[in-house]
Amino acid sequence: MSTIPPKHRALILNSTRDPLDISVVEQTSPQAGPGSAVIRVLSAAVLSYAGEVYSGHKQPYQYPTPFIPGSSAIGRIAAVGPDATLLKLGQLVFFDSYIVGRDDPTSLILHGLTSGPTVGSRVMMEGEWRDSTYAEYAKVPLENCFPLDEARLLGDLRYKIEDLIYIGALSVPFGGLRDIGVKVGEKVIVAPATGAFGGAAVIAALAMGARVVAMGRNAEALERVKAVNPDRISVVLNTGDVTADTKELTKDGPADGFLDISPREAVTSTHLQSCILALRREGRASLMGGQLDLVPMPIRTIMRYDLTVKGKWMYTKDDMRVLISLVETGYLKLSEAGGIQTARTFPLEDFAAAFNAAAEKRKGFGVEAVIAP
Template sequence: MTTTLPPTHRALVLDQIGQPLRVETRPRPQITPGTAILRVLTTGLLSYSREIYSGSRKYSLPTPSVPGNGAIGRIVAVGPDATTLQPGDLVFVDIYIRGRDDPTVAALSGVHDGHTVFSRRMMHSEWRDSTYAEYARFPLENCYALNEKRLLGSPSEGGLGYTVEDLLYLAVQLVPFGGLRAIGVDMCDRVIVSPATGAFGSTAVQVALAMGASVIAMGRNTETLEKVRGFFGAAYGEDRIQTVPITNNVEQEVAGLSRFGEADVFFDISPPEAAGSSHVKSAIMSLRHSGRACFMGGQREDLGIPTFYLMRRNLTVKGKWMYERGDVVKLIQMVEAGILKLGQEGGARTVGRFPLEKWQEALDVAAERAGPGERVVFNP
């Protein structure tokens, strides 16, 4: 199923890691079985996108290729084997691509080509181009139809009144949601989130609260930490979120955490810069018997985990990269039901929007505006 489409489109191209990007007019992606072509309406940037393309983050990507990130698009064509998606559908585009014959083989379209030779083979061939373009081709299973009337409609008519850019926050919320679901966060759990002052950490606070848990948010920047507490406390209840500063003094941090009772869950989403931080040990030592810990952070060095506490308290430790397909469906359901907020109600706002030609400025603003809920977008 197709509509009349232009033969060419504009795309942002990465010729080689460490070289400047450039905008190129190239043939529009062609439909094949198992795929959908979408018109990209808006797509986000990571705060560390500049580091990826410069090579300082040491991520591997196919080159030349079109980089990208999670996007909101409108379907313009689907393969002959599509059963529900059709042209005109508004969709969330998930960049977490899995092998169809082995879903444990996975990579992030436009960000990272995965951790195995098989994921790299997949991303360097069929899926080398991502969403920083006017049109993109993705697997059918990575395009999730959205209830446009509910999400974008006027509140006076039963809608939630979001903008298309607001819907991009789904891509950020999904990451901590995958980890929190993986360790079974439930209503009335007490969850330590650390660090809680970055883009993914602050979002983890919101998602955990929406799942019915209470949260102890940890961070070094106490001013930002209080902003996170103030905003989400107002949205979900001030008594459900507390804060404890990271001081690099384990005894001090444990004492701060103990004021709120033993925690059920520790959720870590540390950036690489947090290597050697004290909060991992402090949080694990603050878990109750049979508590759980989930590690989703980007630290490359080994962590100093107090194994005595793991053994004596029967703790469960789980590593999690990204999320499952069922998590995407569940998260969209929570948003459409109004349980999980987007836009200003969800603490998110667009601080920069750019055409593809302004890619350098967009990368710079994304790096500089990396606070809670801040997003920079391309509108191709």
């Protein structure tokens, strides 16, 4: 059974160039087959660098053209394949854009954004999962649709659909924090804590019951982070002096965990050293940053203190389910209740305004813009 009209509106990226070569067209709606669902897209995330990716200014991103760009989204199930066992028509779901190859877990794509380095990931991106969520309807893998408790989220907790989009930003650092087994009451350093994912890491670590030390270069931005929960967040300025910064990070004792979520520009930043040096014996670090070049590491301390230093890209399906239950139970608060701003919503036709709004320098926590097709 399906509720999909024969035609739908979709944003098509015709080719990669600046100015953007994008148009809204009416075309045949997608259909569900074995292993897939079609969702009616209600609100789709817009990454801060979406405009740069689709105009070819940010590398390396690989996608076929023409295609429908997009990202994670909140949607309603409009059709399911014959092998669906849980998803029901009309059900509210979070669509997770991180798609893993079913017969090869090393083939990964970010739906609507980029394939990975493997041939398999390009097969997925150019074939079955080519078109994404900047459209009224999108065909997506069944296992990437996470059911949401609509009565609880939109009723009891009074969230708007666009508030739920922040689950996508939270899922990334949540994956790293769970990967190093952050526990209730532990002291966790997040650095840098003032960016999009750093801020989400602070929110996620608090929801996991940790005390958070937020580190960054900008004192004013750090104060905004602290304001979210002054009792459980302390801040440390990244001054570039490893000895002084480590002393500050450990003034009330060593940390149990550390999450790095650096941008590529932070390759010469000393925070990686000071934060690892601030860990206790058998402390754990999750490296989620995007530094492209080699970064110095305090190997002797890692060895002598039995530290665990793990890399992590994205998160697991189990991480997603646990994160959603933290939101549904109310342990992790979205919207103003959690100090998180509600995103501005743009119609499909205003994609350029949405990309520009998303790229604006964020003053607080949250997502700047979403597209509601």
